[in-house]
Amino acid sequence: MxxxxxxxxRPVYGTLTARPGRGHLMVAxxxxxxxxxxxxxxxxxxxxxxxxxQIIYMPGPNGTDLSxxxxxxxxxxxxxxxxxxxALPRLQxxxxxAHMGLQIYAAGSEGLIGxxxxxxxxxxxxxxxxxxxHRGSTVRRVQCVHCKGITxxxxxxxxxxxxxxxxxxxxxxxxxxIAAFQGVNIDAEDPGLVPPAQERFA
Amino acid sequence: xGLDFNDETFRGDYTFRNSPRAIARFPFPxxxxxxxxSVNMEPHLPGRPGSVFEHVFDVDEHYVAEMRDRALVLAEDxxxxxxxxxxxxxxxxxxxxxxxxxxxxxxxxxxxxxDGNRWHWVIRPLQxxxxxxxxxxxxxxxxxxxxxxxxxQGDFTLQDQRDDNLWIEAGMVTTQADWSLDFDIGMSxxxxxxxxxLAHEMRxxxxxxxxxxxxxxxxxxxxxxxxxxxxxxxxxxPENYPKWGPSKTTMTADTIGxxxxxxxxxxxxxxxxxxxxxxxxxxxxxxKFEELVTVPKWARRLHRVVRDIPDELATYKGFIRNKPxxxxxxxxxxxxxxxxxxxxxx
Ligand code: HEM
Numbered sequence: 001m002x003x004x005x006x007x008x009x010r011p012v013y014g015t016l017t018a019r020p021g022r023g024h025l026m027v028a029x030x031x032x033x034x035x036x037x038x039x040x041x042x043x044x045x046x047x048x049x050x051x052x053x054q055i056i057y058m059p060g061p062n063g064t065d066l067s068x069x070x071x072x073x074x075x076x077x078x079x080x081x082x083x084x085x086x087a088l089p090r091l092q093x094x095x096x097x098a099h100m101g102l103q104i105y106a107a108g109s110e111g112l113i114g115x116x117x118x119x120x121x122x123x124x125x126x127x128x129x130x131x132x133x134h135r136g137s138t139v140r141r142v143q144c145v146h147c148k149g150i151t152x153x154x155x156x157x158x159x160x161x162x163x164x165x166x167x168x169x170x171x172x173x174x175x176x177x178i179a180a181f182q183g184v185n186i187d188a189e190d191p192g193l194v195p196p197a198q199e200r201f202a
Numbered sequence: 203x204g205l206d207f208n209d210e211t212f213r214g215d216y217t218f219r220n221s222p223r224a225i226a227r228f229p230f231p232x233x234x235x236x237x238x239x240s241v242n243m244e245p246h247l248p249g250r251p252g253s254v255f256e257h258v259f260d261v262d263e264h265y266v267a268e269m270r271d272r273a274l275v276l277a278e279d280x281x282x283x284x285x286x287x288x289x290x291x292x293x294x295x296x297x298x299x300x301x302x303x304x305x306x307x308x309x310x311x312x313x314x315x316x317d318g319n320r321w322h323w324v325i326r327p328l329q330x331x332x333x334x335x336x337x338x339x340x341x342x343x344x345x346x347x348x349x350x351x352x353x354x355q356g357d358f359t360l361q362d363q364r365d366d367n368l369w370i371e372a373g374m375v376t377t378q379a380d381w382s383l384d385f386d387i388g389m390s391x392x393x394x395x396x397x398x399x400l401a402h403e404m405r406x407x408x409x410x411x412x413x414x415x416x417x418x419x420x421x422x423x424x425x426x427x428x429x430x431x432x433x434x435x436x437x438x439x440p441e442n443y444p445k446w447g448p449s450k451t452t453m454t455a456d457t458i459g460x461x462x463x464x465x466x467x468x469x470x471x472x473x474x475x476x477x478x479x480x481x482x483x484x485x486x487x488x489x490k491f492e493e494l495v496t497v498p499k500w501a502r503r504l505h506r507v508v509r510d511i512p513d514e515l516a517t518y519k520g521f522i523r524n525k526p527x528x529x530x531x532x533x534x535x536x537x538x539x540x541x542x543x544x545x546x547x548x
Contacts (some may be wrong), residue, residue: 009389009396145382145440148281166444173397177388184440188447189523 009174013113013134018043021103024053025094026075027116029084030060031136032108033070039105040073050075054094056087061109061137061153062202084115091116095123107133111141111152114179127176138201142170143180150180156197158186167194170201206311207266207327213274218434218488224263225493229254230545231426231466235506237515239401241409246422246470254468257307258422259300259354260485266327268355268377268436275376275437276352281384282439283348285360285372292360292372293347294337295474296481300350325353347372356468356485359383361391363478368414370394377436377486379429379465380443380520399514414471417480422472427484430521430528431465434488438465450524458531459492462524464504491531497547501535508532 016039018024026036036055043049054077059065067080081087098104104125106116113134117127139153149163157170161183168183175182187194210217220228249255254262275282285293301323305314315322319336330353334341342349351358351374359373367390375383386394391411392402401407417423431438432449453461468485495501508516508528516522542548 007396008402009393143385145385146442146444148384171397173385175385175389178385182382182385182440185444185447188444189450191448 007172010172011110011114011132011174011176013110013132016105016107016131016133018046018049019103019131022052022099022101024049024103024105025098026053026055026105026107027057027087027091027112028055028070028106029058029108029112029136030062030064031066032060032106032112032133033057033066035107035133035135036105037069037073052076055079056081056091056094058083058087058112061111061139064136084112088119091119092123095119095125098123098125104130105133106130108135109137109139110134111139111179114141114174114176117176118179121177140170140201141180142168142183143175143178144168144183146185150178151183154183155199155201157200158194158197159183206263208263210264210267212267212271212434212436216433216435218264218267220489220493221263225489225496226547227253227262228489228494229426229466229468229487230494230497230500230503230547231428232503232507233543233545235503235541236510237507238512239398239404239406239515241406241413243410243413243423243425243471246424246472254485254487255424258303258470259307259356259483260468261304261308261311261355265355269328269353271436272352272374272376279441281441282376283351283374284383284387285345285347286387289347289360289362289372289477289479290339290345292362292474292477292479292481293345293350295477295479296358296360297346297350298336299472299474299481300354328353347374354483356483358484359482360474361480361482363415363480366415367391368411368480376439378439378484379427379431379467379486380438380440382440384441397518399518400512414480417471417473419473419475422470424468424470427467427469429465429519430524431463431488432524433461434463434490436486436488450520453524453527455527455530458524458527459495460490462491462528462531463488464491464494491528495532495535498535499541499548501532502537502539503541505529505532505536 016035018039028036040046053075055070055075056079057070058081071078106113113132117130120130121127139155141152142154143150144161147164151162158167161168166185167187169186171182173182212218254260301314304312311326313324321336323332357375357377359370361368362371373383392407395407432453435446466487470483472481516525
């Protein structure tokens, strides 16, 4: 079950560009801050963009925290959250209140981007409405196909499911609805025969 | 259970078997001595009397036992049946398609009485009798897709069509060849096919999607897919892989004839009238190697297909570790004689 290096369910990310809108929701973690900074630097009308922008930011899975540089942009609203889980109620509120013409930007780790798209879908918006840019950490959010538990920030392949304890290998097969890659038991046919974990994601 | 249907199991003691009649009508999927992916679709027209193509939906001797097995899978894992909210209308379309076809083709087992939207449905072999109002969900014990597919052999997925793509957004999937509806639901055509090797590069999926987007009402098509399964287990799900994976390691030269099964999926595709969705019934047929080799042409051909299949396909289909064992067994039935074209036994 070895997948080719990239398969069509694997998300493709872009480069953020400021689009005209009545409001701008920017969500980022870790190095994703640099994608926001670059976008603002290239915006035609940066002061207008920032005057209608709210930024939700959290440190990356590797600890990178560029809060100061984002806050120095002085957007209309800036919120630093310790984690995505902690930011979730706020994000859901903003998406529920979203009016026509809200531009949504997500930048940073794949886990963050996927979860912003997922929340947008839950709020009834098309996932394509979220502009994305992948920066920084390549750790993965992986769902165990057996117990359905999601393990955040997976660095190695294989890894141990944080819920059921099975040894899982990490596929490139990706579900937008679950916002996770798929993890499958690696020693199902030969219990106990688990190859050494390789650091595949950092 | 009556003379028409087998009392058998697809788990535990695995008493599943095919009668001589079921072997003779088995949908052998290989029209020639080798196999590679292709856009293998043909009109789903009524075929030879007695064959699995005779009717739109084939009902065979395994019907009642398969429905019992489905109920067991669903009791353990309700995520095998899911329908996103906007797919209910497609579920009604499917219910109508199946009820009308079965009542017409098998009046001895099924009957449908329609009085406007007030319908009365009977399945004698399952002792089911239901009066309901068509398009009124509150008159059925569950949603229309779940209702009808708990009573119909084969897995089913429903695809919504929009943005020039198909989106898998509902399904009943309990007899799958190792893929997860729960994981794939919401994906587009190329996304859910992402794990398949070679076929993307061959543009099989580009061409298949283009064809399906133009699929017409009343002009269904069909194709075969196949894989290999140790023991007659219908539910080879990724969810339960830790439970069934080890069975591949305990098969021996003495047990392979009885334990190794060719698993064939007769897949059909139908446009649905109200929702414009496409339904994809995936009907699984199992046959033991020892049953299959009673048809000399099939035995010769299966040997050649397995012998010459690219490793990528054998790996993806999950039988590469037992390929040598299979070849040892099948080669005894291959004298090298030429085989006739087409899938039918000589
Ligand atoms: C629209 C309905 C269809 C659905 C829902 C569907 C679904 C699937 C799924 C879930 C898989 C398994 C992928 C995995 O490994 O996770 C698969 C495999 C595959 N599908 Fe489809 N499919 C559809 C139509 C087609 C059509 C029209 C073709 C025609 C060429 C096709 C060709 C294939 C092939 C070649 C494989 C690999 C099978 C194997 O080697 O065992 N599919 N399909």
